[in-house]
Amino acid sequence: MNLEEHRLRELLAQLSLKEKIGQMTQLHSHFYQDLNEKAAGQMMKMGVTDEMVGNSGSVLGASGAGRIKKMLKNQLEKNRHHIPLLIMADVIHGYKTIFPIPLALGCSWDPTLAKRASEVAAREASVSGVHVVFAPMVDLVRDPRWGRVMESTGEDPYLNSVFAQAFVDGFQGDDLKNDLNRTAACVKHFAGYGAVEGGREYNTVNMSERQMRQDYLVSYKSAIEAGCRLIMTAYNTVDGIPATANHWLLRKVLRDEWGFDGVTISDSGAVRELVPHSVAADEKEAAMKAIEAGVDIEMGTFCYMHHLERLVNEHKILESRIDEAVWRILKLKNDLGLFENPFRGADEEKEKRVVYCRDHRDQAQKAAEQSCVLLKNSGILPLKQNQKLAIIGPFADNGAILGAWSWRGDPNATETLTAAFRSEKIFKTYSSRGSGILEGNRELLNEAIKTARGANLIIAAVGEASNMSGEASSRAHIDLPECQLELIRELKALRKPLVIVLFNGRPLDLTPLIDDVDALLEVWYPGSEGAHAVFNLLTGRANPSGKLSMSFPRTIGQIPIYYNCYNTGRPLAENGDKKKYVSKYLDCPNDALFPFGFGLSYTTFEYSGLSLAAVRIAGSMSVQVTVCVRNSGKVAGSEVVQLYIRDISGEVVRPVKELKAFKKIDLLPGERKYLHFTIQESMLRYYHSDLTFKSDDGKFEVMVGGDSVRTLHVPFVLSRGRLVLIHDEAK
Structure with a gap:
């Protein structure tokens, strides 16, 4: 035990039970302000005393260096042991400088870009x-x-795991204690929240443990391996037990199997919600089940504060359970250097220079340029100069393009699409x-029709309001609102070239409009500098390079739709099947309108020469894959080269393909590059029916291409015994 750890142990031993429980309680920042009579009355009604506030260990919702320093100073004076507060906040895709939403960043297929975005967010937040x-x-x-798809990077376990690591690295860096430009990362929502039934917020999740491990736990594990310091529990159930009371999830998997020794925190109100979940009769039982499962900090409610002491005194829980939680909280505070410097990075003068500075906004613009996805282009883009343009729609001159989680962002200070075009003065x-x-x-x-008549080309800026996606923003119908569809129909009737610029937080049903437009650029919620990024993409100053990280359905009846599905015993043939008794719809194709990995450019790319250095992988050996990619167009561009593998025969059903690697490359017109990937035996492993994680001997197929549908294919074999050639197997 080193000196720092010894001192922390001494501090823990000096704390009373009430003080320990205080460290496990997170209060909103308004509890630390000078309370008026009404607020004080509400505080009394909730049973929160000044002593409880003084003992509390962390705060939600505070911002601003001056305000926080004042709060920290007051709290240090109230706390008997002068234990500093942890200040926590929702900084999802930027603090004041807002980057594209995470789903958009996933479409960049560039983890380095995501890491930089997190570095900027951490610098401003800290x-x-x-x-x-x-x-x-x-x-x-x-x-x-589900509205919260905007916070994720998409539908693929591997891609999500790569981005999870990049985000954690960006927020935390290599030296969290001494690098005051960093913040601790709290990974959420553990676990399986993205699988809520019906896409309805806070709803039930029900799946096998094998599927949970194969698809849903992968990215959390990647974030933990990257060193994240906190894990937030999810609102949903896991195998019938809410995540916040799930002993198997929080202790067996997270602690015992993965060795996570950081802090766990409930999502806001999730401990008390064990009561309506019907796994706790009251708040007291909710507190008991959450602490036994392993939740260190309760956020937003007061079950711990009101009931843990009594539970210990009644011998219904061991005080050692509380000690282990408080130890992890104190250790996190120490790892952040808060005992030496409770104010840490808070600096009013530096805050003025750093937050929303030009460099950060430039980085946000570059991120937006790489995150937008060109979904259709009949040749109308990039725009030719000196045209008369009509920018029409609810987002034509609207700065509310930041997204639902842009906590400190200011739509009124955000440049609009119209302003971006007018500032350049080339149209x-x-x-x-x-x-x-x-x-x-x-x-x-x-x-609008009158305005559009005088133009050579129409840009329709349409989409969802920010509050139509994000938390508590599930939608049963995910098409554009009818008023906007009517607007598009009226504009199309003018028989002028029509470009759609789509601002939104989820894949939408675009079938009602896609055939009526000449081009469509998916820009998501692009952030603080999104308008100018869109201008650069529409005019060709930047070449679209984004690729979808989540499939776009043809209709809501296909949902859930994702590329790495199972084939079924009666699959639909690739060229379409006229048979009735196959797995298909009578009134809609099976495939996505726009598949995972899809995205157009102002140039074209040709793939050729896919080959393997060997047709067999033996044991722990690896084999090299080579493919040639050529820019066959007339302008420079970036391409995301995607490698997928299919396991032809498994012990359990295997997906039709799985993303295993990707590379983003830049090519000049006519330039070609030979790319090399390595297939290792570990990439072929999966969870079997007995939950062992291993690979099987047999046939596989490697696929490489520019999206999940258009690929080149080459077969190979995994064999730990004799050499097996593909042509021998085919006989």
């Missing part, structure tokens, strides 16, 4: 007094009805709303 950020969210998502630009986001207006529509 200088403003924040110690812990509630990010990254690494839930696997396959149902776009004659007209602008009109045309409609609201959810409600139409005939007067607005007539004005």
Whole structure:
């Protein structure tokens, strides 16, 4: 035991039971302000005393270096042992400088970019007094009805795991204690939250342990291996038991199997919600089940504060359970250097220089340029200069393009698409709303039609309001609101080139409009500098390179739809099947409107020469894959080269393909590159029916291409015994 650890143990031994429980309670920042009579009355009604506030260990929702330093100073004076507070905040994709939403960053297929985005967010948050950020969210998502798909990086376990590591690395760096530009990362939501039934927020999750391990736990494990300091429990059930009371999940898997020794924290109110979940009769039992499962900090409610002491005195829980939780909390505070410097990075003067600075905004713009996905282009893009443009729609001159989790972002200070075009002065630009986001207006529509008539080309800026995605924003219908569809129909009737720019937080049902438009650029919620990024993409100053990290359905009836599905015993043939008794719809194709990995460019790429250095992998050996990619167009571009593998025959059903590697490359016109990937035996492992994680001998197929559908294919064999050649097996 080193000196620091010895001192922490001494401090823990000096704490009373009430003080320990205080460290396990997170209060909102308004409890630490000067309370008026009404607020004080509400505090009394909730049973929260000044003593409890003085003993509390962490705060949610505070911001601003000056305010936080004042709060910390007051709290240190109240706390008998002068234990510093942990300041935690929702910094999902930026603090004040807002980057594209995580789903958009996933579409960049560039983990380095995600790491830089997290570095900027950590720098701004830390200088403003924040110690812990509630990010990254690494839930696997396959149902776009769920509003929180915007917080994830998509539907693939491998891609999500790569981004999980990048985000954690960006937030925490290599020296969390001494690097004051970093924050501790709290990974969420553990576990399986992205699989809520019906895509409905806070709903039930029900799946086998094998599927949970194969698909849903992968990215959490990656974040833990990257060193994340905290884990947030999910609201949902796991095998019938809410995650916040799930002993198997929080102790057996997280602690025992994975060796996680950081802090666990409930999502807001999740401990008390064990009561309506019907696994606890009251708040007292909820507190008992959460602490026994291994939840260190309760956020947002007061079950621990009101009941843990009594539970210990009644011998219903051991005080050692509380000691282990408080130890982890104190250790986190020590790892952040808070005992030596309770204010840590908070600095009012530096805050003015760093937060929302030009360099950070430039990085946000570059991120947005790489995160947008060109879904359709009939040749109308990039725009030719000196045209008369009409920018029409509810997002034409609207700065609310930051997304639901842009906590400190300011839509009023965010450049709009119209402003970005007018600032460059290379087009004659007209602008009109045309409609609201959810409600139409005939007067607005007539004005927009009149504006559009005088233009050579129309840009329709449409989409979802920020509060239509994110937490508590599930949608049963994920098409554009009817007023916006009507606007698009009226604009199309003018028989002018029509470009759609789509602002949204989830994949939408675009079938009603996709055939009526000449080009469609998916820009998501692109962040603080999103408008100028979109301008650069539309004009060709930047070449679109984003690729979808989540499939777009043809209709909600296909949901959930994802590329790495199972084949079924009666699969639909690739070229379409006229038989009735196969797995298909009578009224809709099976495939996605836009598949995972899809995205267009202003140039084209040709794939050729896919080959393996050997047709056999023996034991722990590896084999090299080579493919040639050529820029066959007329402009420079970036391509995401994607490698998928199919296990032809497994002990349990295996997906039709699984992403195993990718590389993003830049190519000049006519340039070609030979790319090399390595297939290792470990990439072929999966969870068997007895939950062993291993590979099987047999046939496999490697696929390489520009998306999950258009690929080159080569077979190979895994064999730990004799040499097996492909042509021998085919006889």
